[in-house]
Structure formats: structure tokens, C-alpha cells
Amino acid sequence: MTRQELKTKKIAVLMGGLSAEREVSLRTGEAVLGALQRRGYRAVAIDAGRDLATRLSTEGVEVAFVALHGRYGEDGTVQGLLELLGIPYTGSGVLASALAMDKVAAKKVLLFHEISTPSFEAYRRGDDLQELLARCRHFPLVVKPAREGSTIGVSIAESLSALREGLGEALKSDDLVLIEDCIRGEEVTVGVLNGRALPIIQVVPKGGFYDFKAKYTAGQTEYLLPAPLEGALYERIQQDAVEACRALGCAGAARVDFMVRGREFFCLEVNTIPGMTETSLLPKAAREAGLTFEELVEQILEGASVGK
Ligand SMILES: Nc1ncnc2c1ncn2[C@@H]1O[C@H](COP(=O)(O)OP(=O)(O)O)[C@@H](O)[C@H]1O
Ligand SMILES: [Mg+2]
Known part of the structure; x- marks a missing residue:
């Protein structure tokens, strides 16, 4: 869309949301909202909670600037909703986001x-832990939740016991954990x-x-x-x-x-x-x-x- 067309639209900056990175997203969203308003766009903020679909409709949103981080925002879910509602949105589509x-x-x-990319193993909650540990022979390793951001739940393991501990920590954020060579x-x-x-x-x-x-x-x-x-x-x-x-x-x-x-x-x-x-x-x-x-x-x- 051209800038001229966009100037006639009601734009919503989707921010906040439901993820562990909510606070960061609010800061991203506020900064984006300010920039859009300074440039003369009709932009409002929407906190992207469970009622997002209703709010998009009742507020008559015509374009969405997605300023969400993490789950339910950066992961294709909100993109899927916007596709369904036919509201043009910024950034990556459903599949790329997911x-x-x-x-x-x-x-x-x-x-x-x-x-x-660093060599890796994946561990899903319920998988055989001994089998994973047997495959992890070289340290240090980085342990991280597969679908998180902002270094949340990430640790460096120098030993098998630290790896076990790191897995427990990462599993608090996600059922899927990535274990990769530490570079x-x-x-x-x-x-x-x-x-x-x-x-x-x-x-x-x-x-x-x-x-x-x-x-x-x-x-x-x-x-x-x-x-x-x-x-x-x-x-x-x-x-x-x-x-x-x-x-x-x-x-x-x-x-x-x-x-x-x-x-x-x-x-x-x-x-x-x-x-x-x-x-x-x-x-x-x-x-x-x-x-x-x-x-x-x-x-x-x-x-x-x-x-x-
Ligand atoms: N394989 C690795 N080797 C060394 N450091 C790593 C490795 N993976 C992650 N890190 C460190 O952890 C941080 C967070 O990891 P990253 O994969 O970027 O996840 P996210 O930013 O989504 O939390 C990185 O910025 C880096 O400092
Ligand atoms: Mg990162």
C-alpha cells in the first residue's frame, strides 16, 4: 500500500499481548505508535489479548501494525487471525512467523x-531423558526453550548435571527444548x-x-x-x-x-x-x-x- 492510501486508513498498533515478552512489546508498540502519529497516520493502540478479534471488528481496524513479541503475536497466531479477518498486517505471514x-x-x-547453525538436539517433554543425556557428550551446551525470546529460560550447561537443571528451567517456558553447541x-x-x-x-x-x-x-x-x-x-x-x-x-x-x-x-x-x-x-x-x-x-x- 502507498503512504497516501495508508494515511486514509485506521491503523491499529497491536502491542502487549499474552507472552512473557509483554512488557518489551508495550515499549515497542508505544514507540511505533508515536512514530506513526508524528507522521500523520490515524493510529491507535490495541492490547492484543483474548478479545483481539472482537476489538479489531468493533474498532473498525483497516490495517494492523504488529508490534507483538513472542507467543500469540510473533508466532503466526495473530497473523492467522488477521488473514481470516482480511486485515492487511505488517511483517511476516503465518508460516514464516510460526x-x-x-x-x-x-x-x-x-x-x-x-x-x-550450531549442531543441536531437541527434547520434548516426556521424551526419554537418559537417551538425550547419552547423546550430549560435548560441553558447553546452550539450553533454550524452542519458542521463547529475550533470552528467557536460556542457560549454558558445562556438565550433565547443569544440562539437567537447564532442561528443567527451559521446560518451565515450553514443552520443546533446544540443546545446541555453545559457540x-x-x-x-x-x-x-x-x-x-x-x-x-x-x-x-x-x-x-x-x-x-x-x-x-x-x-x-x-x-x-x-x-x-x-x-x-x-x-x-x-x-x-x-x-x-x-x-x-x-x-x-x-x-x-x-x-x-x-x-x-x-x-x-x-x-x-x-x-x-x-x-x-x-x-x-x-x-x-x-x-x-x-x-x-x-x-x-x-x-x-x-x-x-
Ligand atoms: N549456541 C550458542 N552459543 C553461544 N551463545 C548462545 C547460543 N545460543 C544462544 N546464545 C546466547 O543466548 C542468547 C539468546 O539466544 P537466542 O537463540 O538468540 O534466543 P532469544 O533471543 O530468542 O532468547 C543469545 O543472544 C546468545 O547470547
Ligand atoms: Mg536472540
Whole structure:
């Protein structure tokens, strides 16, 4: 849709919602709402709870800007509802959202496309634990809920007992747990906007682990932008980020996380609704590429559609 058409529509920024990342989503949503209003759009906020279908109808929403993180928002469910209601929405469609949200499913697709990702095992609640432990012989391993975000439930296991503990922790968030090789190295993230890679950001958490606190507390993480990687390596990582998004079928904005070890790099995950607070990584990368926050929001809005 063109900006002119969009200016005539009633736009709802879907935020908050039901996931563990609710608070982050509220911050993303408020920032997006502010940008849309400053640019002259008729935009309102909707907290995407169980009554979302009713609210979309009663409020006469014509376009949805999905600013939800995590389950019931980033995972294809809300996208499915919007498809059903015929309301054009931003970002990835149903399948890409669901695939990217499930780190186990996403890694299988990445491997099919020969995109490097750490070796892994999957454990589903009720599976034989001894069998899993017998397969996990090399440490350290990273244990994470398959369908969570913001480093919630993620731990590093240096031993079998720590692995057992980490599994218990991850199972609090999800019935499916991903256990993957821990890559000791630098962590970088690549924003992808409408199929094009933005400048790479290296994140250097002061406490050593890029956990929830390091992600959302000012001053806890140092950001190197552009990431100080050698030119050819930098370009290869950008290419893989674009490839990963293409492989999963993402649309609009996404952000792809990687670990870099020497000249090797490994894709950790693809976020189909990256954080959009004014201090989040995607807006930082966009700014480095010359896009203001408002311009970034508008470019994402322009991609609103159904049937993707
Ligand atoms: N295989 C890994 N090796 C090293 N660190 C990892 C690995 N997987 C995750 N991490 C660390 O945990 C953080 C969260 O993991 P990630 O897969 O990005 O999930 P999410 O951001 O959805 O919680 C990463 O930003 C990284 O710091
Ligand atoms: Mg991540």
C-alpha cells in the first residue's frame, strides 16, 4: 500500500499481548505508535489479548501494525487471525512467523538451505531423558526453550548435571527444548529490511551473557556499529542473514542473530518482530544506514498486506 492510501486508513498498533515478552512489546508498540502519529497516520493502540478479534471488528481496524513479541503475536497466531479477518498486517505471514518462532523448526529449514547453525538436539517433554543425556557428550551446551525470546529460560550447561537443571528451567517456558553447541566467540545481529541487510551490530554484554537484563537495561551492553569484522566476513554474514530470512519466507523487518568464531559464523535465530523501542538494535542499525526511526516504521507499514 502507498503512504497516501495508508494515511486514509485506521491503523491499529497491536502491542502487549499474552507472552512473557509483554512488557518489551508495550515499549515497542508505544514507540511505533508515536512514530506513526508524528507522521500523520490515524493510529491507535490495541492490547492484543483474548478479545483481539472482537476489538479489531468493533474498532473498525483497516490495517494492523504488529508490534507483538513472542507467543500469540510473533508466532503466526495473530497473523492467522488477521488473514481470516482480511486485515492487511505488517511483517511476516503465518508460516514464516510460526517457523521462525520455533527454533528447532527454523534450524531444520536453515540446514536444508546450507546456512550454518550450531549442531543441536531437541527434547520434548516426556521424551526419554537418559537417551538425550547419552547423546550430549560435548560441553558447553546452550539450553533454550524452542519458542521463547529475550533470552528467557536460556542457560549454558558445562556438565550433565547443569544440562539437567537447564532442561528443567527451559521446560518451565515450553514443552520443546533446544540443546545446541555453545559457540564461544563474538555475538552479532543483522537487521533485514524488505530483503536487504542493514549494517551489522556486535553486542558486547558487560556481564558476559546477553541475557534479559543485558538486553533491556541501559548501559549493560556495549554496541559496536558497524561490527568490526573483516570486510569479506562482514559481507558473508549479511548475505546469510538475507538468505535465512528468504529460507523461512520472512517479510518486512526481521533481525538475525549470529555467533562468530574466527572466520566461522553460526545463525542462532531469526526474529520476525524485532524490538522497536528507540534504543533497540533494529532501529540502531537502520539509523546507521541513514533511516530515521519514523522512516523505518513507515517502510515496515508500507509492506502491510494479506496472503503472504
Ligand atoms: N549456541 C550458542 N552459543 C553461544 N551463545 C548462545 C547460543 N545460543 C544462544 N546464545 C546466547 O543466548 C542468547 C539468546 O539466544 P537466542 O537463540 O538468540 O534466543 P532469544 O533471543 O530468542 O532468547 C543469545 O543472544 C546468545 O547470547
Ligand atoms: Mg536472540
